[in-house]
Amino acid sequence: MVPDNDVDVEVLVRFTTRHRDPAMHVPATPLAVPSSTARRGLSDVVNALLNRTSVPTPFDFFIDGVRITGPLGRTISSLGISLETTVTLEYAPCIRPPSDVTPAHANTPASAACYTGTLLARKLNGEMLVGAFDGSLRVVTVPLDLTDAGGVVVSTVPDAHAAPVTDVCALRDRCVSSAKDGTVVVWGAEMPADVTVESLFHPPAPLCLARLEGAHTDGGVEAVALAPGGDRVATAGADGRVALWRVDDTALEKAARAAGDSKEAAAPTRKRKAAPSADTADVSTLSAAATLSGHAAAVHGLAWSDAGGGNGALFSGSWDGTVRQWDAGAGALITHAAVGYAVSTASARDACDGEVPPLLAFGGARGAWGIWDPRMAPVSLSASAPSAASRLKTTGTAHASWVRRLAFQPNGECLVASASLDGSVCIWDLRGLDVPLHTLHGIKPKSKTKNLTKDAAPPALGLAWLGSEAVAAAYANGEIYAFPVTSY
Amino acid sequence: MGGKQKQTHDDVDEGGDDGSFSDSELSEELVSESELSEELVLDDSDSGLSEEYDGGNDDDSGEEDDSEEEDDNDSDEDDFDELVLHDEIHADEDDADNPHQDDDSDSSEDDDDTKRNTVGAVPVADWYRHEDHVGYDKHGEKVVKEGAGGGAGEPPTDAIDWFLKRVEGGKDARSFYDEYEGRTVNVTPGELDLLRRLREGRMPSRAINPHAPFDDWFSRETEIMPLSAAPEPKRRFVPSKHEAKKVLKLVRALRKGTLKTLAQKREEEAKAAEGGSEPYLLWGDDGDALLEDGRPYAEGLSARMKKLSHVAAPKQRRPGHGQSYNPPTEYLKEEQEEQGATGEDDALKEATEKDDDRMLAAPIPSMRQIPAYDKLVSERFERCLDLYLCPRVEKKRINIDPRSLLPALPKLSDLRPYPRLRHVTYQRGDTSRTAKASGARAAAVAVAVDPSGETVAVGFDDHVVAIFDVLTSVEVLRFSLPIPTEDDRDEAAVRHISWRPAVGTISDNSLPLGESRAAAAPVLAVAYGSRVLLVMPAVGPAAAEAAASVAAAASNANLAKSSKQRRQAGDTSAHGPLADTVSAVWVARHKTRAAAAAATEGSEASVASWGTYEHDRAAGAFCTGPYARLTGQGAVSISLPRANRANFVPCSSVAWHGKGDYFVSVNALHNRSGDSSAVVIHRLSSCESAKPFSKTFGGLKFVSFHPSKPQLFLGTMNHVRMYDLSRRALVKKFLSGTSASLSLRAGCPVHSSGDHFLCGAEDGTVSWFDTDLSTKPYKVLRLGLSRAASKNAAGAGAAISALAFHPRRPLFVACCDDATVHVYHGMVYADLMSNPTVIPLKTFRRVHTVPKTGEGVTATCFHPRQPWLFTAGADGDVHLFCD
Structure with missing residues (x-):
């Protein structure tokens, strides 16, 4: 009753x-x-x-x-x-509504439209590593206490890649960037405790630790993810494969020695012209430790969180409409689920201190995105899609266009940010997924209608949490906005 | 008589010889009898006797002999008793049919009539001892003793004479005196024989041989030579049809119920004994009655029972005395009964009403006083009503649900994924500014997704080709083509663009590895003005791979020269060095080959000329956008031949062969035929062009290669022609299904199976052609019928502006000029038996509407892998529809 x-x-x-x-x-x-x-x-x-x-x-x-x-x-x-x-x-x-706070703003050159962005794991005031369409990498600070135009481009690596940078990932002293030409570069620095981010890229010269080659030959690398320990890298390519690389110190040293030997032995053949600005002939090249195949189409989403213990949880989402969880240690598929549409981004929840089960947020060729908990009844490969889809939580459609990026709040709490091609950024709470908490607009669309054709805002292509209290979004026109996400 | 008998005997003999043993048993026996003659004699009464005594062997004697013998016998008998003999002769004549009759009996029968003693069982000897007679016959006359009357045959009164007579033998030896009759009786030899046989205990008649030898005609032994050598007749092995008919009759009767088995009869009897019969639906056969489980009642009935059942009216009792107009008094209602009927007692009333015989209260004395039937009018009226309302003829009505006649369509959710929602819009970066400044946007006129599915190229009518990133909707590259100053500007717009299909390497063994890899890089053919422009927006892995290999293998002088030339030309913009090299190799290779080709062919300027595209720097940068520094600036230009310099011929369409080496360009020469240069086939690997047709038809609307075979489809206004390029012959000509012309407006590249293509007409119809099936359309879809258009009788809808098949999925799309996009499920089966399935899935309305002109979608294509649909519109946008 x-x-x-x-x-x-x-x-x-x-x-x-x-x-x-x-x-x-x-x-x-x-x-x-x-x-x-x-x-x-x-x-x-x-x-x-x-x-x-x-x-x-x-x-x-x-x-x-x-x-x-x-x-x-x-x-x-x-x-x-x-x-x-x-x-x-x-x-x-409550999270403070966006009308209460003014988003911080930074500009990069319009020619170098941001393709992606991630947080640099420094305890500095909002720094973001941004990869651009022209193959350059930038570090941008977005001070949250300043108002408009307060952002500063700290440093630039103009020719980091010879093709558009598709994804960047940063963890502690390691950064990884991937490009459409199939190259992956591991960046790093010998990091004294007091070094600032300038030392990572600007003077001295950016330190290209290694290049990861040979795994994705049939297309570009679309996503990268660093293992929780920072010693391994997963890359996902347009060829539908996920590759695992070992980038711990011993592997890098060995590769550097081998590169030095080969340089001494053979004349410089200048085999790789698409190298960064510095003379990169001596940059060591690593080969993949394992290749995980199974996706039938390009893999665009990759996430590696430390939840679940052990090697952490490695997820991938593909344009073939499936999300998969991989065993990074054994190089095998753990489980998978059919989503029903092409997945173009994935983000996994971090376990901060506590024992948090792995959880994946995926989004793609729809205005909706979803949550996948792989603990639910494992699905064999032959299982049909609808049964698997029933245990995927899918949100309502708050975005008028595709969801391009998703990001969990890094402290393992319940907030998820999503960025869409319609230029909007939504903040969601996992406890109530039907309606977003807030919709944030860095560049306001002229009209409130969902009509895409007229004067739509440029798409938001990069998304990163700056700490746990701000979200930064990089737009296709080179602008970067940071939205405070604070509770009362 | 004896002759006759013999004749029959002969007949019998012959019959026996014939072998018909069925009824000749007796005669056979007779023939085999040794005493044949004797038997025959016996058969022939007294004549036989004489034969026996004569020892006559009369088998061969004729009829005359027989008669003589008879005469002899008669004469013998005459000696004793003429009368008797006379009578016997008569008797023989009378009883010719009865040969076994004895003489004696004959004579006694004669005596019966006249002389037989009728006194009965009286002691004749005592009573008539002294009389001369022994009694009286039936006429009351005395039967005179022999000898008493002293007639001719006087009895031998003297015992001695009698004895002597008997001793002497002859006839008298076998005679005796019959006291009762008072006369002497002769015993014939036949009778004597009979008596003797009786006394001996033998069969009285000689004709019967009780001990005839048993002849075992039939035995159970299998004879080597059986009596009948006829093979076993077929009827012994074939089931009898007659019996089958009988059985069938019984089975039908059982089914019909007219014949009942014993069990059924007992059951019915038991039911009848229980009381009442099974209830049944009286009107169950009218088709509407249902059983408890929902099935129609009539389903289980026989065909005869399914007909409208005739329910016979109950038989009325014959009118009895009570119905008479003047019944006897006992049939009249009595006074108290009448009162009771009018009273309260209902039971009594019913009882009286049931009693038909008591109708009248008072008799009508004469017939003419009978009143008219008072209910006549009302009953006739009701009968008329019945006839009016009750049809007498069963009407055969077929109740068919019209929905059941439609083919079963699968659920739309089963056909997913298909484009359902508009999700992404691709806009040029400068669109909004342009729109604000001029109030009009450049229309997007062509759209193509590259084979990897990562970028989509869009051609605009303001001489711009833009390339968008599919995933991020960002315009990554823009080629600004200069507006030609000479000739008419309008014709120099981008008409069509087409990506080269994804190929591993072109099978050109003469090329070094690096060049062949470079040749595998993505190439976009742009139909622009009177030329085809090949641009290589080489971004990403293919370019990098090609560049790396090219750099390794770069020892070509042309490379150095060409890049030197380009550097000298003041190309100071920030070029990506590798990509530029790739482009340079490309351009150089094609340039040299083109030069070589031109040198060899000399003055033959009719075929297209290849060369590098020299961009007019004054018109602005050729290539801009975020990818610009990563890609090459060069392009290959193919100038198409012109029939007439005054007559500008824009290139309208470009189509690639599935292997990526050949492509064909078509110019849009309207309504003019006879020009050989309308269709030119180009070969990329050798930089050659050729005109396959000496004469072509004007108004070419679309062109397409067969995906695998060397076949070319050319669509003109009225028909589509399929040519075999290797045989240089016309294979088929496809026409519209009706008498009207095809009025082709748009065609689509041939389906990946190679057997199907679509044609869109000006009147809004889409014709699906199956090349294997017929030259007429397999299916015609009438699209573009807006509500207003469908109201008028002509029904001409908006023209079809664009068509596309999905390369991998069973989808196709048709775009109309009224800004609608129709998405269809079009499944093509590999086997030849099943026809393609066409199911409408989704219609998008008001796509790309431009307020003033009302133009809508101009071009469309599918993503190569995903179920995503791209549409380019007159408003300058490109939409992506996805599931």
């Missing part, structure tokens, strides 16, 4: 939270709340329980993967839950 929504009945509610501050926890005693109470009323209740009435904090409430937007009773009854049971509500402080 679902009572009429208008009838005001009392619902027994128990509040829980995952907030790290114990001061934000309320006792687990069930409370009777009128069913007509909306988010604000519930926030008042929680604030009263926390004795924060002087400085009230707005909260978001979640129940069974749905964010409460209207009266509590309506949400509960729409979920088919009886109002007579005790309902457990999870609460979290």
Whole structure:
């Protein structure tokens, strides 16, 4: 019996939270709340329980993967839950709406339209490594405390690749960049503790540690991912293969020695002309440790997180409409699921301290994106697609065009950012995936309609979390915006 | 008489000789009898007797002999009793049919009539001892003793005479005196024989031989020479048709129910004993009645029962005395009964109503006083109503659900993926600025996705070819073609673009490895003005690979020369060194070959001339965009021949062969035939061009190679021709299905199976041709019929502007001038037996509408692998539709 929504009945509610501050926890005693109470009323209740009435904090409430937007009773009854049971509500402080904060902004030359972007893992003030269509790499700072035009291009590697840079990945002192010509370059630096990012790229000369060659011959490399330990690299190519490379120090040294020997032995043949600006004849070349084949089309999404222990969880998403989890140690397929559309990006949740099961967010040739938990009943390769698709959570369509990039919040919490070809960036909460928390626009479209043809914003092609409190998006016209994502 | 008997005997003999043993058993026996003559004599009564006594062997004697013998016998008997003899002769004559009759019995029969004693069982000897008679016959006359009357045959009163007579022998030896009859009776030899045989205990008649030897005609032993050598007749082995008919009759009767088995009869009897019969649907055969499980009741009935059943009216009782107008008084209603009927007692009323014999309360004395039937009018009226409302003839009505006549279509969800939603729009970077400045955008007129599926090339009508990245929707490269100053500018727009199909290497063994790899790089052919431009937007792996190998193998003087030339030409823009080299190799190779070709061919300027494309620097940079520094600036230009210098001939279409070496260019010479240079086939690896036709038809609308065979499809206004290029012959000519001309507007590249292509007409019809099937369309789809257009009778819809097959998936698309895009499922089967399946999937409306002109989609193509549809429109955008 679902009572009429208008009838005001009392619902027994128990509040829980995952907030790290114990001061934000309320006792687990069930409370009777009128069913007509909306988010604000519930926030008042929680604030009263926390004795924060002087400085009230707005909260978001979640129940069974749905964010409460209207009266509590309506949400509960729409979920088919009886109002007579005790309902457990999870609460979290609200994310500040985008109208409250001004996005920080940086410009790169328009000719070098950003193709991709990632966070440099420095404790500096918002630095982003950006790969461009013209094959160059840039490090851009986007200071969050400054307003418009505060961004500075710190350093540039003009000829990092001879083809458009498709993906970059950074972890500790290692960066990896890939390009459409099939080359992958591992960048790095001997990093003193006090070195700044300038030392990585600008003076001294950018340190090209190694080039990874020979695995993707039939097309470009579309995505790269660094292993959680930074000692291995996974690359995904347009030929549908995923390659694993060993880039730890011993392997690099061995490769460097071999390169030196060969240089001494043979005359310089200048075999590789598509090298960076410096004389790269002595750059060591690594070959792939393993090749994982199975995808039937180009692989555009690759994610490697440290969740799940061991080698971490390596995921790939392909234009053949499947997502796969690989065993990076054994070089074998663990499980896969059919998505139903071409996947062009993937991001995996990091395990920060805690034991978090691996979780993949994938998106692509649709305005929707999805979440895949591979722990669910493993699917054999011969299984049909619909059964696999049933355990994929797919969000609503907030984007009017394809989702190009997805990024989990790095601290292992529940936020996911998505960037789309229509220029919008959405912030999602895993606990309520039906509606995005906020939609962020760096470059506002002229009209609010979803009509793509008229004056659409340039597509957002790069996406990175700057710490856990800001999201930076790189646009195809070379502009970079950073949006603070802070809670009250 | 005896002759006759013999004759029959002969007949019998002959019959026996004939072998018909069925009924000649007896005669055979007779023939074999040793006492044949005796038997015959016996058969022939007294004549036989004489024969026996004469020892006559009369087998061969004729009829006359027989008669003589008879006469002899008669004379013998005359000696004793003329009368008797006379009677016997008569008797013989009378009883010719009865040969076994004895003489004696004959005579006694004669006596019966006249002289037989009728006194009965009285002691005749005592009573009539002293009389001269022994009694009376039936006429009451005395039967006179022999000898008493003293007649001719007086009895031998003297015992001695009697004895002597008997001793003397002769006839009298076998005579005795019959006291009762009072006369002497002779015993014939036949009777004597009979008596003797009886006394001996033998068979009385000689004709019957009880101990005839048993002749075993039939035995169970298999004889070597059986009586009948006839083979076993076929009927012994064939089931009898007659019996089958009988059995069938019985089976039918059983089925029909007219014949019932014993069990059924008992069952029915048991049911009848229980009371009542099985309930059945009276009107169940009218077709609408259903059983409990939903099946029609009539389904289980026989054909005869399915007909409208005739329900006989109940038989009415014959009118009894009560119906008489003047019944006897006992049939009249009595006074108290009438009162009871009008009273409350219903039971009594019913009882009286049932009793038909008591109708009238009072008799009508005479017939003329009978009143008219009071219910006549109402009953006739109701009968008319019945006849009016109740059809007497069963109407055969077939109830067919019209939906069941339609072919079963699969669910649309089963046909996924197919383009369902518009997701991405590709726009030129300068589009919005241009639009603001001039108020009009350059229309996109051609679209093509490269074989790897990563980039899409778009040709605009303002002499721009832009290349977009499919994944990111960014314009990565733009080739700005200079607007030609001479000739008319309008004709110099980009008409068509086409990527070379993905090939590993061109099979040109003369090329070094590096060059062949370079030759495998992506090439985009642009139909531009009166020439075909081959640009190589070499970005990515193919270019890098080619560049690396080319750099390794670069020892060609042309390379150095050409790159030197290019450097000297002041090309200072930031070129990617490798890509430039690749392009330079390309250009140089083609230039040298073109020069060589020109040198050899001399003045033959009719065929297209190859050369490098010299870009007019004043018109701006040739290649711009984010990829510009990574790709080459060069291009190969093929100038197409002109029939007439005054008459500018723009190139309208370019199509590649599936192996990527040959391509064909077609100029859009409208409504003019007889020009040989309309179709030119080019070979990329050898930089040669050729005109395959000495004369072509004007108004060429589309051209396409067969994907694998050396066949060329040329579409003109009225028909599509299929040529075999190796045999240089016309193979087929495809016409429209109706008498009207094809009025071809757009065609599409031939399906990857090679057997199917589409034609779009000006009236909005799309014709699917199966080259194996017929020269008429396999299927005609009427598209482009807007609601307004479908209302008028002509029904001409908007013209088809573009068509495309998906290279791998069963999809095709048709775009109309009314800004609609129709996506179809078109499955082509490999076997020849099943026809292609065409199912409409999705229609997009108001795609690329331009407000003033109303133009819509101008070109379309599919992604080579994904179910993605690209459309280019007059508004300058390219849309991507995906699942």
